[in-house]
Amino acid sequence: MPELSAQDAGPVVAAFDFDGTLTRRDTFTVFLARGLGWPRFVWALLRCSPWLVAYALRIVPNNIAKGKLMQATLAGRSLAEIDGWAAQWLAKDFPGQLREDAMAHLARHREAGHCCVMVSASPDIYLKQVARQLGFDALLCTEMEVTGEAEARRLTGRMRTPNCHGEQKVVRLRDWAAGRFGAAGLEGVTLYAYGDTSGDKPMLRLARYAWYRGEPWTG
Template sequence: MSEVAGPVVAAFDFDGTLTRRDTLLPFLARGLGWPGFLRALLLSGPWMAGYALKLVRNDVAKARLLKMALAGRSSAEVAHWAADWAGRDLPRQLQDWALARLAQHRQAGHCCVIVSASPDIYLQHAARQLGFDALICTGLEVVDGRLTGRMSTANCHGEEKVRRLKAWLPERFGADAASQVTLYAYGDTAGDMPMLRLARHAWYRGEPWRDVPSRGE
């Protein structure tokens, strides 16, 4: 990685980029146990099927699943699930190429951030465990120590990743410095494309993304 003037940020998608596959369903299965997990899937089945058939938006199907799986659960209980998942399951799901890129960015002193549609309830643990400097993701609402099953932010997917990242950069570096940021971005699905297009250097499924117009070195 060549030296550049100004801040350097490395933005990583999580599911399918840092990990080999989706993590939300395995996390819910770990926490709920198979009977509770299958019940949540059954109750959200029509919405999930609609999403698979491209008849229901990603955020709508996800909201229904989260409500069926998490509404009324104490935040302490779910935090225990997350710590268990991060210790037992996460290390086996990580991709070597992504960890190598993350290590290179960290060694170079770059600011590393996860930008993901997955929820904060377990990504907070993953971000700390992997040594990230910041986390931008989908927030879940907690009232009086219990999850409502509702999102507290917009689903951090597609263009929302760009909106959240653009809002975060001046908060992190200041308005003047944010305009000088050199952005590296890593993703694996169409939902990551807007973030990849924002970046000066982009990787898609472990390979440099050639479709990004050159923005100079």
């Protein structure tokens, strides 16, 4: 694994994608299947299949297909129920999914005192628990819309923020850095970034040091 630079100027930020970078595979579909049960999950996929197939054929963008799946699986569900899904997923599916090489990078950044940020297209309804468990300083992800108050709070199935994918990762990271570090934002920090798909490359291009699928990347 490449050494961290000893000559980084100013604050150091390490930005990690989650699915496929820190984990061995996508987690959102497994989370949904765990919560719904496989029969209901498969039925939801069939209902959304026109949009999922259109996305696979690059006819519709990621956020449209993903939004349809979220509507079909999450709309009207209480936050208490979703918290139960997250607890089940963390206990039964999450262990063993973490990639040792990526977790070694994360551990070294944490040991060096760097600010570690998870930047993911997956939703906050379970990533909040994951980010806290893994010791991240901040979480930037797709946030879900919630209605109601107190124990009556429920998901609408819609995204409250744009899908945190591709260029939106850059937007979210820049906004977060401006709030964290002031006017200089990302320009005043040394950025390390880690990803594994084309949707991560806009974020990787911002970084002084980037890794793509576990290998140093220069774009």
